[in-house]
Amino acid sequence: MDGFHKERRSGSSMSKMDRSRTKSGILFALPWIIGFLIFSLYPICISFYYSMSDFNIFQAPKWVALDNYRELFSDHKFYLSLQNTLYMVVFGTPITLGAGLLLAILLNQRIRGLSVFRTIFYLPSIVPIVASSLLWLWILNPQYGLLNSILKAVGMKQPNWLMDPAYTKPALIIMGLWGVGNTIIIFLASLQDVPRSLYEASKMDGANAWQQFIHITLPGISSVIFFQLIMSIINYFQYFTQAYLLIGGSTGGGTNGMSGGPENSLLFYSLYLFHNAFGYFKMGKASAMAWILFLIIMAVTALIFKTQDRWVTYGDQ
Amino acid sequence: MRKHNWRKMVSLTLGFALAISLAGCSGGSQKKTSDNPKSEKSAEKKTKVTFWYLWSGEEGETIEKAVQEYNKQSDKYKIDMLSVPDTQKIMAAIPAGNGPDVSDDFSNNVGKYASAGILEPLDDYISKTKYDTDDFIPAALDSCKMDGKTYSLPISMNLEALYYNKTLLKEAGYTEPPKTMEEMYEMAVKTTKVNEDGTLDVCGFPDFPAVYYLGNFATAAGGGWYTEDGKPSTPDDFGNQYALKLARDYRTKFGLENVIKFQSGGKYLDPTDPFLAGKQVFRVDGSWMGKSIKETFQSDVDYGVTYIPYPKDKPELKARGLISTSTLYITANSGNKDGSWDFMAWFAGKDGQAASTIKNGGFPSRTSLLGDETFRKGYDIDFYTELAQSKNLTFVPNGPKNSEYDTIVSEQTELCLNLKQDIETTLKNINTKGSEILK
Numbered sequence: 001m002d003g004f005h006k007e008r009r010s011g012s013s014m015s016k017m018d019r020s021r022t023k024s025g026i027l028f029a030l031p032w033i034i035g036f037l038i039f040s041l042y043p044i045c046i047s048f049y050y051s052m053s054d055f056n057i058f059q060a061p062k063w064v065a066l067d068n069y070r071e072l073f074s075d076h077k078f079y080l081s082l083q084n085t086l087y088m089v090v091f092g093t094p095i096t097l098g099a100g101l102l103l104a105i106l107l108n109q110r111i112r113g114l115s116v117f118r119t120i121f122y123l124p125s126i127v128p129i130v131a132s133s134l135l136w137l138w139i140l141n142p143q144y145g146l147l148n149s150i151l152k153a154v155g156m157k158q159p160n161w162l163m164d165p166a167y168t169k170p171a172l173i174i175m176g177l178w179g180v181g182n183t184i185i186i187f188l189a190s191l192q193d194v195p196r197s198l199y200e201a202s203k204m205d206g207a208n209a210w211q212q213f214i215h216i217t218l219p220g221i222s223s224v225i226f227f228q229l230i231m232s233i234i235n236y237f238q239y240f241t242q243a244y245l246l247i248g249g250s251t252g253g254g255t256n257g258m259s260g261g262p263e264n265s266l267l268f269y270s271l272y273l274f275h276n277a278f279g280y281f282k283m284g285k286a287s288a289m290a291w292i293l294f295l296i297i298m299a300v301t302a303l304i305f306k307t308q309d310r311w312v313t314y315g316d317q
Numbered sequence: 318m319r320k321h322n323w324r325k326m327v328s329l330t331l332g333f334a335l336a337i338s339l340a341g342c343s344g345g346s347q348k349k350t351s352d353n354p355k356s357e358k359s360a361e362k363k364t365k366v367t368f369w370y371l372w373s374g375e376e377g378e379t380i381e382k383a384v385q386e387y388n389k390q391s392d393k394y395k396i397d398m399l400s401v402p403d404t405q406k407i408m409a410a411i412p413a414g415n416g417p418d419v420s421d422d423f424s425n426n427v428g429k430y431a432s433a434g435i436l437e438p439l440d441d442y443i444s445k446t447k448y449d450t451d452d453f454i455p456a457a458l459d460s461c462k463m464d465g466k467t468y469s470l471p472i473s474m475n476l477e478a479l480y481y482n483k484t485l486l487k488e489a490g491y492t493e494p495p496k497t498m499e500e501m502y503e504m505a506v507k508t509t510k511v512n513e514d515g516t517l518d519v520c521g522f523p524d525f526p527a528v529y530y531l532g533n534f535a536t537a538a539g540g541g542w543y544t545e546d547g548k549p550s551t552p553d554d555f556g557n558q559y560a561l562k563l564a565r566d567y568r569t570k571f572g573l574e575n576v577i578k579f580q581s582g583g584k585y586l587d588p589t590d591p592f593l594a595g596k597q598v599f600r601v602d603g604s605w606m607g608k609s610i611k612e613t614f615q616s617d618v619d620y621g622v623t624y625i626p627y628p629k630d631k632p633e634l635k636a637r638g639l640i641s642t643s644t645l646y647i648t649a650n651s652g653n654k655d656g657s658w659d660f661m662a663w664f665a666g667k668d669g670q671a672a673s674t675i676k677n678g679g680f681p682s683r684t685s686l687l688g689d690e691t692f693r694k695g696y697d698i699d700f701y702t703e704l705a706q707s708k709n710l711t712f713v714p715n716g717p718k719n720s721e722y723d724t725i726v727s728e729q730t731e732l733c734l735n736l737k738q739d740i741e742t743t744l745k746n747i748n749t750k751g752s753e754i755l756k
Contacts, residue, residue: 027328057412058434058649143516143582163577165735258724263731278405280721281433 051287057277061284068288078289080264081272084169088268089236092173097228100183105217107184108191118188125181133245136175137162147174162246165265172242172266183232186224194220222312230301237297240270269293363395366656369417373402375613376677383672387663394656411435411648418651419661423475424460424642424712425719427468432717436468437647442658443467449666454705456640456712457682463715469644470665471682473674476704477533477638478697479626480592480600483619485519494621497629498538501599502563506570508598515572517579522567523599524576525592526585530601531730532639534560536711537625539634542726542747547714549722549751552744559628561733561740573736588614601625607696608678622697624704637709642682643674680705718754725750 026033051068053061072078107118124132139146140161148158161171198216207215218225243266247259258279260267269289277286372380377400384398399417401407410416422430430436443450450458453471461469479501481494489508495501505521512518523530535541540556543549550557568576583589586609591597593609593616600606610616627634645664647657663669670681675692680701686692687702704710713719726747733743 024325024328027325028331030328031331056433057408141581142578160574160577160581162581164574258720259727263735263737264728278408281408281429 047287047290050284051291053284055283055287056281057283058281064284068285069292071285072288072292077260077264077267077272081260081267081269084265084267085237085239085269087169088172088239089233091169092176092236093229093232095173096176096180097183097225097232099177100180100228101187101225103180104184104187104191107188118184121184122181125179127179129241130245132179133175133242134249136171136178137246137249140171140175162249163262165261165263168246168261168265172239172246175242183228186228187221190221190224191217219313223314226304226308226312230304233300233304234297237293237300238270239268240274243268243271244274363391363393364653364656366394366396366419366653366660367417368396368398368419368660369401369407370398370421371400371402371404372421372677373400377402379676380673383664383669383676386672387660387669391659391663394653394659396660408435411650414650416648416650418653418657419645419647421472421643421645422469424469424471424644424715425723427461427644428463428715428717429720430646431463431466431468431715434649435646437649437651437654437657439467439470439647439658442662446658446662448662452667452683452685454682454684456710457642460640460642460712460715461644463717469646470661471642472645472665472670473643473679474682474705475603475641475643476680476701476710477601477603478622478624478700478704479523480602480606480620480622482592482595482598483621484595485598494623495626496624498534498559498563498626499629501626502567505567505599509571511571511575516575517571519596519598520576520579520591521598522564522576523597523601524564524567525580525583525590525597525600527580528727528731531560531564531734533601533625534563536639537634537637538628539631539637541639541711541713542723543713543719545711545714547716547719547755549748549755550744552741552748554744557744558740561730561743564734565736565740568734568736577735586614590614592620593618604680604697604701605678611696612678622700634709636704636707637711638704638707640710640712643679716755721754722751725754 050061052063052065054064054067055061103121107114107121111117127135138144140148142148142158142160142162145161147161151158159167161167194217198220199212202212202216243261247261247266258275260271260275270293273286273289273293276282276289368384370377370380380400381398384396388395401417404422407416407420427436442448454474457471457474458467461467461471479494485508486492486494486504489504491504491508495504502522505523507521508519509517509521510519532542535554535557538556538559540554540558540560541550542557544551579591583591583594586593588594592600592602593614595616595618607620607622610618610620624636625638627637645661647654647661651657664673665682667683667686670683670686671689671691674681675686675689675695678695681687681689681692687705692698729738729743729746729750732738733740738746
């Protein structure tokens, strides 16, 4: 009946009920809208303005147009920080995702005490990042740490994880592996979504475990891999906390509290941004860095989205 | 219909509640500009001054007692104090208007803070109140100035010297501390104890904490990272070359990896500190070290302290070193500058330093306090008093870009000490890159 009435009153004006529905919809969304405007949109816009100014936080910003960006493109530390960050993105992502997937597959088998195992593997990921970073400072200690003691016992080389520039980033990746619990859970859920019938059918056709993995499992969970891939890449591009703590812990404050780790091997993009903002009081330059990072992440994400059709399958495709 | 209206009411209420709470958050920053009368003592009306300081732990407690002493004797101002051992937090609060009126920092940051407009210039207050600045040790007061204007007051002098482990030296047959760099190096090599796998059990060279000693050695050998007028050091600087070579020689001899492993084996001023554990023979540190060793960590290390050595053929350089000071400052956007000045003047005065710096085992910045009883009962006081009067003490003139230059110096010297870059290239890079910054 209502729909019939609506059709008769064709034209721009909505029915009274539609209008009041829209109003209450907006009212319900109002808290979020206000929050978004004040805490998200406003800072975003003003940081864009800062990125074109010379701003030291304490005095009014001075407009300098593209000078900050120009300064960045001729700053070798800018490129170094990008390089370090790309290292984590390119190596950290496949290693942690791969480990998460492998463990999820293992934890998907029907064995005794499965829930105990799942709990044990998930526990590290709920330890707060700061606490676990400080814990790892001792595990990674080259002279007394647990990791090197184990390596010594099996007769392998014991590198200086915290002070040797060639080993500091691998140390971070090892640290990251400890906390793959979240990844495991998500993969576990998606693995269980793959229909058993596919496995049974393929077995009858004579497929072995590896072929099953490649042709059934992977396509089946590809949508989740896609999601994890993007989230992981975005996170690694913004990598900060663990590096900051590792540097602080191993150098005791460093030079003027603004160290980038041994030979700047831990100078990640976000860390360099932080130095610029709060160490050198160059908020303008830091804001410019933030916008560049935003564009980079957007471009990479768009690229991955484009490749979607080639390898990601959803639901019952 | 009623259900519809009820829904609207709920959403409106929620919206209002959120708006009010948001307004309430921003309203808190307004408190800075008003003077609040004290609520405790109804008889007097004292205005409030907020003091945030970097000290914590035992040192922080001493500061607390000192501030309470000030509060008791002041009838105009009351200090609200808080231990905030996080410079970044203070720097973030100040521009937001939520920061302290008074805070402490170090003289090497005066240039950076002053040119950022954080520090209230003090010369007017000094002349208005006829504050006694003649009593300050001249280099200490100079370290608080930039372009001739005073921006902070010095509350303690940071002098550095060479600490040594008497037991370990005696074991190797040495009864006297070294006077020259060459002697020290020989002793360092002889007293180093190496494990079977090459790692160091006892480190002879003062290579812990990692970056600390290099600048001191360069200065003691006649060099330093800044020229007298605050410009970058020249590539042919003898003292810098000498210090870099000394450190590299030791690291080459005992293995770079082993030295670095030793460095990460403990934390500075911590029970795992190698000097406190008797595993380090020489150590460059400051006047607070004696108290730390004997009282704070109650280590049984039999230590001695002497001048940082000079190169054997340059005895005129004896006791050459850099002065830096701990400072107090008033934030430029403080809401109670008169109260801040009154407090600061007291704290940097004789009574204040006696209650804070001296009690913490530090070295006061006032000549008149050098004879203070409590001070003289401290650790290694005779030595440091003599050192403070050395004609070879120097300091770095404050400039706005020193912080950036310091980063370049530490990056380049790190490469050099890690044997990845030779001395010539290092010093050249420091000069070239530094000149772009320190114009």
